[in-house]
Amino acid sequence: MSSPQPPLADWVGRALVVGCGGIGRALLAELEQRAPGLQLVGASRHDFRRDVRRDSREDVRSGEKASWERVSHWPLDLTDDGSLAxxxxxxxxxxxxxxxxxxxxxxxxxxxxxxxRLAQVCRANLERSFAVNAFAPVLLAQAVEPALPRQAPFHFASLSARVGSLGDNRLGGWYSYRSAKAAQNQLLRTLALEWSRRLPLGCVSLLHPGTTATPLSAPFQASVPPERLFSPQRAARHLLAVLNGLGPEQSGGFWAWDGQPIPW
Structure with a gap:
């Protein structure tokens, strides 16, 4: 992918990272180093900066060397409409x-x-997965839309997963997660089409970070070859590199960590 606009390092404004777990925190750390013109906000239910102080020695060992001086925390519960408002x-x-x-x-x-297997599917788990993995991203877009610029480029990106691809589903299982990520893909693809008319300088992207060593993937890491299990810091670098190669013409795409398109 060619770079159709100035790199993120040259942008001026505000950056919002929602979800301040492993990948979110690594993205904030990377942006603090690479995007001096952006005010950085991490939004999550709990103030991740307490974890940063508690885990500071581990952060240094893992390569996360952010000072966090430019990062603010704002409280946010993605499943609460009042919090989004x-x-x-x-x-x-x-x-x-x-x-x-x-x-x-x-x-x-x-x-x-x-x-x-089918016998393990239940309504409560479907609802929980869809609330966070499908409904939350599009409701987040609705909440932040008034703050997006009309006369400058912007990115709205959300983590999806390769298992959310219908065309790439060859193993089955994981009903709730697969279907919720597929629903997110459709919702944000639809959003991209609307914004291409109303906010034509924007780019909406769905990103697969690869299998990353975070609590989300922890129960399943044993079967992942070491070279395919990314640290959060490596995943963050991959994701920002992908975004640097995207512009309005690519809005609505579903991209892997290496910049390759993923089939719907």
Whole structure:
């Protein structure tokens, strides 16, 4: 992919990273080093900066060397409409929102587990997966839309997963997660078409980060070859490199960590 616009390092405005777990935090750290013109906000239910202080020695060992001086935390619960509305209101004060990266997702949580067969599918788990993996990204887009610039490029990107591809589904299973990610893909593809008419300088992207060593993938890492299990820092570098090669002409695409398109 060619670079159709100035790199993120030259952008001026605000960047919002939603979900401040492993990949989200690594993205903030990478942006702090590489995008000096962007005010950085991490939005999540819990203030990740407490974890940063607690885990600072581990961060240094893993290569995460951010100072966090340019990073603010804003509270956000993606499943709460009032919380999304408060985020939208807050974003309208200050610089334009040039970059939104949604990294929030759920694969296993409490009784929620990837299903191996039909008998394990239940309504509660479907609803939980869809609430976070499908509904939240498009409702986030709705909340932040007023803060997006009309006269400058911007990115709205959300983490999807290769298992959400219908064309690439050869193993089955994981009903809730697969279907919720596929639904997210359709919702944001539809959003991209609308914004291409109303906000033509914007780029909406669905990104597969590869298998990354985070709590989300922890129960499944044993079967992943070491060279295919990425650190959060490596995943963040991949994702920002992909975004640097995308512009409005590619809006609505589904991309792997190496910049290759993924079939729907």
């Amino acid at each position: 408060r985020l939208g209101d807050a974003l309208q004060d200050g610089p334009p929102l040039r970059l939104v990266l949604n990294t929030a997702g759920v694969l296993h949580d409490g009784t929620l587990r990837p299903e191996k």
